[in-house]
Amino acid sequence: AQSxxxxxxxxxxSEGASLELRCNYSYGATPYLFWYVQSxxxxxxxxxxxxxxxxxVQGIKGFEAEFKRSQSSFNLRxxxxxxxxxxxxxxxxxxxxxxxxxxxxxxxxxxxxx
Amino acid sequence: DTEVTQTPxxxxxxxxxxxxxxxxxxMGHRAMYWYKQxxxxxxxxxxxxxxxKLSINESxxxxxxxxxxxxxxxxxHLHALQPExxxxxxxxxxxxxxxxYGYTFxxxxxxxxx
Numbered sequence: 001a002q003s004x005x006x007x008x009x010x011x012x013x014s015e016g017a018s019l020e021l022r023c024n025y026s027y028g029a030t031p032y033l034f035w036y037v038q039s040x041x042x043x044x045x046x047x048x049x050x051x052x053x054x055x056x057v058q059g060i061k062g063f064e065a066e067f068k069r070s071q072s073s074f075n076l077r078x079x080x081x082x083x084x085x086x087x088x089x090x091x092x093x094x095x096x097x098x099x100x101x102x103x104x105x106x107x108x109x110x111x112x113x114x
Numbered sequence: 115d116t117e118v119t120q121t122p123x124x125x126x127x128x129x130x131x132x133x134x135x136x137x138x139x140x141m142g143h144r145a146m147y148w149y150k151q152x153x154x155x156x157x158x159x160x161x162x163x164x165x166x167k168l169s170i171n172e173s174x175x176x177x178x179x180x181x182x183x184x185x186x187x188x189x190x191h192l193h194a195l196q197p198e199x200x201x202x203x204x205x206x207x208x209x210x211x212x213x214x215y216g217y218t219f220x221x222x223x224x225x226x227x228x
Contacts, residue, residue, distance in 0.1 A: 034216055043118075043204055043221040044157070090156055101170070102217060104156035 002027040002093045004105035012111040013081050021076040021108050023065075023091030032094035033074040034102070035065055039087045047089075050074065061085070086112045116141060120205050120220035128228055129195060135223045137188040137205030146188040147217065148180060149204040157204055163188060195227045 003026045013019055025031055032051050036044040048059025055067040065076045074091060091105040118139045127133050137146065145164045149157035162170035163182040171180075177199075179191040188205055202224055206217040 036219075041202070041222075041224065043120075043219040044206075044217075046216045046218070049216045101159065101162070107154075107156050109154075 002031060002095045002103050004091050004093050004103055006089075006091055006105035006108050008108045009106070010109045010111065012113060014113045015083050016080050019076075019078045019081045019085070019110070021089050021091075021110070023074045023076065023105060024072050025074065025091075025093045026072065027093055027095060030069070033065075033067060034092040034094065035059065035063070035074075035076045036090045036092060037061075037087045038090065038107075044090065047076070081110075081112055083112045083114065086110055116218070118205055118207055118218050118220035120203075120223050122223060123221070124224045124226075126226045126228060127192065127195065129197070131195075132191070132193045134192065135190040135203055135205075135225075137190075137220055138186055139207045139218070140186055141207065141218065142185075143207035143209055143218070144185060145208045146182065147206040147208075148188070148190050149206065151202040151204055151222070153201075161190075192225075195225075197227050200226045 005024045007022050034049045035047040037047055038044045047063050048057045048065055050057045050067045057065050063076055063078050065074055067074050089108045089110060092102045094102050121136045147162050148160040150160050151157040159172050160174045161180040166182045166185055177194050181189040202222045204222045205220040208217045
């Protein structure tokens with residue numbers, strides 16, 4: 001079965017600073033990988049996804065993520081954080097041979113200092 | 115229309131009440147999902163409908179009863195809930211269980227059981 005680990009429960013960055021949120025997955029083949037963002041009391045919004053091809057994926061709101069098979073990682077990055085980026089971020093893995101069911105990581109709460 | 119709409123947004127119910135949550139999408143998606151999310155936790159899968167048939171039930175108690183009347187609608191009927199069932203209930207949809215376009219989530223129903 002697949003699993004996802006987000007090592008950082010909380011991260012605080014200053015507005016305008018760069019951001020990297022870590023995600024490690026466990027799966028026997030190439031997984032489908034996703035990053036979602038959730039504002040308090042809201043649903044989840046898809047930031048970006050990786051299925052195959054170019055390992056650097058561009059998403060919405062200026063986010064990007066890089067798939068590194070050798071490290072089993074799919075880290076999310078943003079060069080300059082805005083105060084509105086403060087939210088909970090979830091990495092998720094979909095298993096192509098298991099009905100593409102999503103398994104979520106535990107989430108990382110991002111706080112942005114002015 | 116690229117949204118998943120959930121109603122109501124908030125619901126307070128007693129332990130003897132019967133209520134229903136509703137989810138609607140008009141994107142032509144053929145897979146629909148119910149997730150439960152407790153505070154500061156990732157979403158947990160409850161049910162999956164694929165082509166209007168229940169395909170996965172993640173050992174959810176019978177006091178939760180899903181229904182998929184047609185390809186656009188998904189209901190979750192609630193009866194005799196417990197206070198620990200209080201959570202954010204998220205509906206999601208996807209093209210299908212094997213297509214890989216990611217899930218679209220609704221904004222959720224915040225349920226409080228008193």
